[in-house]
Amino acid sequence: MVKLNETYSIKNGIASTIALNLTANYFSLFAIGVLGASNYQIGLISSLPQFVGIFAMFIGSIALGRQAEKKRFTSYSTFFTRLFLLGMFFVIYVPVEYRSWIFVLLVGFMNLPGSFATLSWQSLIGDLIPEHRRSGFFSERNRVLTIIGMIATFIIGLTLQQFNKHDPHPYQALFLIAFLVSLLEVYFLLKHKEAKGKGYKKPFSIKPDFSIFTYKPYFYFLVCGLYFNFGWQMAWPLFSIYQISYAHADGFWISLLTVTNQLAQIISFNWWGRMADKHGNAKMLILVALGMSIAPVSFIASTNLVYITFANGLSGFFLSGTILLLFNQLLEVTKDENRSAYIANYNVLLSVIGFIAPQMGVFLLEATDIQLSMYISTAIRLSSAILFLLFFLYKKNIQAEANKLAG
Numbered sequence: 001m002v003k004l005n006e007t008y009s010i011k012n013g014i015a016s017t018i019a020l021n022l023t024a025n026y027f028s029l030f031a032i033g034v035l036g037a038s039n040y041q042i043g044l045i046s047s048l049p050q051f052v053g054i055f056a057m058f059i060g061s062i063a064l065g066r067q068a069e070k071k072r073f074t075s076y077s078t079f080f081t082r083l084f085l086l087g088m089f090f091v092i093y094v095p096v097e098y099r100s101w102i103f104v105l106l107v108g109f110m111n112l113p114g115s116f117a118t119l120s121w122q123s124l125i126g127d128l129i130p131e132h133r134r135s136g137f138f139s140e141r142n143r144v145l146t147i148i149g150m151i152a153t154f155i156i157g158l159t160l161q162q163f164n165k166h167d168p169h170p171y172q173a174l175f176l177i178a179f180l181v182s183l184l185e186v187y188f189l190l191k192h193k194e195a196k197g198k199g200y201k202k203p204f205s206i207k208p209d210f211s212i213f214t215y216k217p218y219f220y221f222l223v224c225g226l227y228f229n230f231g232w233q234m235a236w237p238l239f240s241i242y243q244i245s246y247a248h249a250d251g252f253w254i255s256l257l258t259v260t261n262q263l264a265q266i267i268s269f270n271w272w273g274r275m276a277d278k279h280g281n282a283k284m285l286i287l288v289a290l291g292m293s294i295a296p297v298s299f300i301a302s303t304n305l306v307y308i309t310f311a312n313g314l315s316g317f318f319l320s321g322t323i324l325l326l327f328n329q330l331l332e333v334t335k336d337e338n339r340s341a342y343i344a345n346y347n348v349l350l351s352v353i354g355f356i357a358p359q360m361g362v363f364l365l366e367a368t369d370i371q372l373s374m375y376i377s378t379a380i381r382l383s384s385a386i387l388f389l390l391f392f393l394y395k396k397n398i399q400a401e402a403n404k405l406a407g
Contacts, residue, residue, distance in 0.1 A: 019178040
């Protein structure tokens with residue numbers, strides 16, 4: 001049954017990746033080039049979904065805890081998330097002065113069911129894939145999905161190159177095609193085989209479960225992960241603004257930048273998986289934090305798009321490790337019997353960071369300049385390596401004590 005679920009998980013991921021690469025990569029380009037969005041609105045495209053996610057995670061954790069079957073909750077949440085793409089298709093038909101704001105709101109509130117889907121999928125896949133298979137499976141899954149995403153992005157870039165960057169129709173086509181592909185995404189989710197008893201109902205309660213924060217491995221990882229994410233996510237809108245407004249990238253260059261990043265991820269996914277198996281997730285997260293600190297300062301060294309493309313490739317190498325290791329480490333520090341609550345609380349706090357950090361990045365951009373803003377992001381990412389080092393030493397001591405007791 002594990003092999004079957006792995007197969008359907010990859011198929012579901014392929015459909016999801018195509019839908020996301022058809023749309024999310026071009027939200028900022030569509031907002032700036034077609035809708036005339038401001039820097040503040042571009043920042044909101046990154047941060048508003050996270051703000052919505054704060055409340056969605058509370059609701060989702062309660063709702064998920066009362067589900068007898070996680071895969072159906074995940075599937076329905078995914079479907080309602082993708083319905084927002086149809087709203088984006090029609091956004092150009094509203095009055096001009098409201099278009100950019102409506103688009104920002106659609107992107108933001110799409111994360112209400114999106115957060116439900118993320119929370120329930122993480123909990124579901126944690127149940128379906130045993131711990132000894134996770135590093136190998138997720139590194140291979142991520143590699144396959146990145147290949148698919150790279151191909152889709154490259155084709156889209158070549159297609160967009162044929163149109164004026166202010167023409168809304170190519171983007172409308174992307175939104176519509178992505179919605180149709182997402183129907184396959186839902187279908188493959190429903191095909192997963194969930195063991196009876198894995199989904200279980202809890203009595204309804206709105207009282208937060210703060211007891212999970214007393215579990216030290218989870219709490220210490222939480223501190224490290226949230227601090228790292230603050231430095232990581234504060235630069236997200238800055239990258240988009242720099243590429244489009246400073247380096248003047250069009251649809252083709254945005255696609256090429258994305259493809260280069262994804263190609264680096266494809267090459268490195270298996271390596272990160274092997275290193276995680278050999279050295280552990282905690283130890284490798286130190287290297288990830290050091291590597292991710294290079295991205296902001298390397299980006300702003302030039303506005304030459306060829307140079308930025310290579311810099312984005314270097315970023316992609318460490319990004320693949322970030323995605324794999326953070327998720328694996330989260331699963332490692334959560335208890336099986338209450339995994340949904342651990343993941344929900346992590347995602348709620350991550351949503352708070354995800355709302356504040358991009359706004360802080362845009363605030364620094366408006367108050368200073370793009371260079372200083374990127375330097376600050378680099379400094380936070382770099383200092384997070386120290387926290388991950390302390391976390392690694394803590395886990396090492398815990399393991400040594402356990403071995404001593406066992407011996």
